[in-house]
Amino acid sequence: MSTVTLFGLCAAVLIGLGLYGALTHPQPLRKLVAFNLLGSGIFLLFGVIARRGAWSTVGGDPVPQALVITGIVVAFAATALAVALLLRLFKESGEATLSPAARTHASPERHQP
Amino acid sequence: MPGTEATVVAMTTPGGGWLIAAAAWPVVAVLLAIVGGGRHAARIALASMPVGLAVAAAIAVRVLPEGESLVYLVGGWAPPLGIALRADALSAVMMLTTGVVIAGAGLFAYADFSPQPGEPETRTSLVFWTLLIAVWGAMNLVVMGRDLFNLYVALELLTFAAVPLVCLDGRAATLSAALRYLVFALLGSVLYLLGAVLLYGAYGTLDITLLAGRVQPEPAAWAAAALMTAGLLAKTALFPLHLWLPPAHAGAPPAASAVLSALVVKGSFILVIRLWFEVMPALWSVSATQLIAALGAAAILYGSVLALRQERLKLLIAYSTVAQIGYLFLMFPLAFDPATAQLQGGVALTGGLLQTVSHAFAKAGMFMAAGLIAAALGHDRVADLAGVARALPISVFAFGLAGLSLVGLPPSGGFVAKWLLLSAALSTGQWWWATVLVVGGLLTGGYVMLVLIRAMSASAVPIVPLKPVARSRETVALAMSFCAVLLGLLALGPIELPAFAVTTP
Numbered sequence: 001m002s003t004v005t006l007f008g009l010c011a012a013v014l015i016g017l018g019l020y021g022a023l024t025h026p027q028p029l030r031k032l033v034a035f036n037l038l039g040s041g042i043f044l045l046f047g048v049i050a051r052r053g054a055w056s057t058v059g060g061d062p063v064p065q066a067l068v069i070t071g072i073v074v075a076f077a078a079t080a081l082a083v084a085l086l087l088r089l090f091k092e093s094g095e096a097t098l099s100p101a102a103r104t105h106a107s108p109e110r111h112q113p
Numbered sequence: 114m115p116g117t118e119a120t121v122v123a124m125t126t127p128g129g130g131w132l133i134a135a136a137a138w139p140v141v142a143v144l145l146a147i148v149g150g151g152r153h154a155a156r157i158a159l160a161s162m163p164v165g166l167a168v169a170a171a172i173a174v175r176v177l178p179e180g181e182s183l184v185y186l187v188g189g190w191a192p193p194l195g196i197a198l199r200a201d202a203l204s205a206v207m208m209l210t211t212g213v214v215i216a217g218a219g220l221f222a223y224a225d226f227s228p229q230p231g232e233p234e235t236r237t238s239l240v241f242w243t244l245l246i247a248v249w250g251a252m253n254l255v256v257m258g259r260d261l262f263n264l265y266v267a268l269e270l271l272t273f274a275a276v277p278l279v280c281l282d283g284r285a286a287t288l289s290a291a292l293r294y295l296v297f298a299l300l301g302s303v304l305y306l307l308g309a310v311l312l313y314g315a316y317g318t319l320d321i322t323l324l325a326g327r328v329q330p331e332p333a334a335w336a337a338a339a340l341m342t343a344g345l346l347a348k349t350a351l352f353p354l355h356l357w358l359p360p361a362h363a364g365a366p367p368a369a370s371a372v373l374s375a376l377v378v379k380g381s382f383i384l385v386i387r388l389w390f391e392v393m394p395a396l397w398s399v400s401a402t403q404l405i406a407a408l409g410a411a412a413i414l415y416g417s418v419l420a421l422r423q424e425r426l427k428l429l430i431a432y433s434t435v436a437q438i439g440y441l442f443l444m445f446p447l448a449f450d451p452a453t454a455q456l457q458g459g460v461a462l463t464g465g466l467l468q469t470v471s472h473a474f475a476k477a478g479m480f481m482a483a484g485l486i487a488a489a490l491g492h493d494r495v496a497d498l499a500g501v502a503r504a505l506p507i508s509v510f511a512f513g514l515a516g517l518s519l520v521g522l523p524p525s526g527g528f529v530a531k532w533l534l535l536s537a538a539l540s541t542g543q544w545w546w547a548t549v550l551v552v553g554g555l556l557t558g559g560y561v562m563l564v565l566i567r568a569m570s571a572s573a574v575p576i577v578p579l580k581p582v583a584r585s586r587e588t589v590a591l592a593m594s595f596c597a598v599l600l601g602l603l604a605l606g607p608i609e610l611p612a613f614a615v616t617t618p
Contacts, residue, residue: 015307022300023300028292031296032296035299035300038303039303039306042303042307042310045307045314046310046313049314052314063194063313064313067262071262071265074265074266077269077273078272078273078295078299081273081276081277082292082296085280085292086292088280092288093285093288098289098292098293098296
């Protein structure tokens with residue numbers, strides 16, 4: 001098995017694990033970790049594509065490498081935003097879940113005086 | 114379109130600098146607003162809005178009459194290495210819509226999010242105004258991007274600007290809604306990114322125009338198309354991926370709800386159009402287009418029935434958004450040409466795009482009117498709306514006009530949109546979509562009338578607004594609804610609207 005195939009399979013496994021985790025875990029923090037795993041899998045896949053598309057003189061196609069750096073920044077920003085929301089939610093409600101009970105009260109709770 | 118593929122992508126056209134202006138001014142405005150702080154953010158944002166409208170208008174007058182696109186190559190580098198920005202008729206129309214709706218939301222929100230003299234400056238004010246302008250900038254990037262990775266970044270910018278707008282009041286319920294929205298949006302964008310990566314791996318470019326010439330019907334393209342479509346549908350909130358939308362759109366402040374419902378969900382929808390009609394028009398089969406329209410039909414029926422059952426006005430309007438998004442997807446089987454086995458612009462596409470724009474204005478007007486009603490009453494329970502029409506006649510009129518367009522009654526933009534879809538359904542012999550259109554219109558009429566009848570019924574005691582409702586804010590809501598109606602009058606002239614057609618190179 002060549003290195004490219006090996007890393008390609010690793011990427012596929014990471015993507016599968018991440019997708020499974022993001023869809024099945026009810027806890028937002030676990031969903032977030034799974035999202036990052038999924039993202040890492042995609043970046044690794046992009047790296048594999050860069051290596052596979054390498055020219056004879058260059059070790060790798062440079063375009064995906066530049067895109068992966070941007071992608072990591074975006075994923076980091078997304079994670080930061082999600083963690084900030086999660087912390088704030090924990091502070092406000094004392095729990096960090098997305099349970100249906102919390103969802104049904106999302107409409108404006110205003111009371112008639 | 115003039116010339117061949119090479120001339121389309123290889124040079125900056127005269128006037129292409131306006132695209133850079135459209136991308137840059139929101140960034141400048143946001144930075145200035147952050148420097149200015151909560152005390153000056155509102156004024157800086159409002160002062161920048163005429164600039165943005167002027168840029169959008171300048172692009173529209175260059176693109177719409179002739180149907181020619183503006184192209185700008187960033188840094189002078191041509192694709193596949195460089196990134197192209199291009200404004201075609203679709204981009205120009207969406208830019209104008211974005212500008213008018215956000216400027217309206219800004220005027221509407223000034224009373225809610227401007228610092229009062231003598232009060233300390235608030236962070237909410239700073240956050241609202243910077244994010245409002247950021248949504249505008251991200252929408253501009255989404256509609257004129259030509260590089261799939263660049264579009265991914267633009268989509269993420271749109272998400273990051275939109276999600277905090279949901280939870281500006283900081284209550285646990287809206288924070289939870291925002292987090293749920295973010296989870297759906299992030300999952301959607303990584304699926305989109307995975308599809309883009311696969312396309313790059315298979316065809317060595319991410320430029321839409323170049324990809325259109327290279328994509329072949331093969332497993333890599335099918336997988337990429339499925340992943341990207343699924344991701345974009347999660348962001349567009351098409352049934353059954355709509356779960357995040359009602360709590361998020363109903364819990365946000367009225368001006369933010371208007372922007373989220375009118376524009377943000379349309380950003381990812383525009384990318385679905387780019388993907389299906391431009392990148393891979395020949396990749397789709399009859400069953401794929403029927404499937405996506407079946408999801409749209411389910412959204413129409415499910416969203417409308419749930420809207421009928423809502424007890425709160427803002428949730429009713431949010432479920433109406435779920436339903437109206439469904440209409441957008443009815444155009445795919447109607448635009449499918451069985452002779453050439455590919456998607457083609459025409460009556461169905463024009464109808465779908467007109468539905469996008471008229472729903473944007475109608476929903477903005479509706480959310481603003483509902484916000485004023487809720488602020489005046491102190492609640493937004495549909496059952497207790499009696500007497501509102503006497504207390505806030507302009508707001509209720511704005512709601513009714515917006516409803517006119519959502520139902521699809523003449524002479525509104527919604528009527529022309531649904532009529533175009535209906536005639537496309539009948540002319541292609543797909544009567545089942547015509548049935549969905551008619552039933553959906555009846556259900557929409559049901560929930561709009563439900564609200565109007567309650568609002569116009571007499572109440573035992575005259576309603577005294579909890580706080581005075583400014584006439585100017587009611588006028589903004591009315592103006593948004595009027596735009597939705599006027600669209601119908603504009604479009605009733607040249608019904609074909611060739612400028613709307615997405616040209617496939």
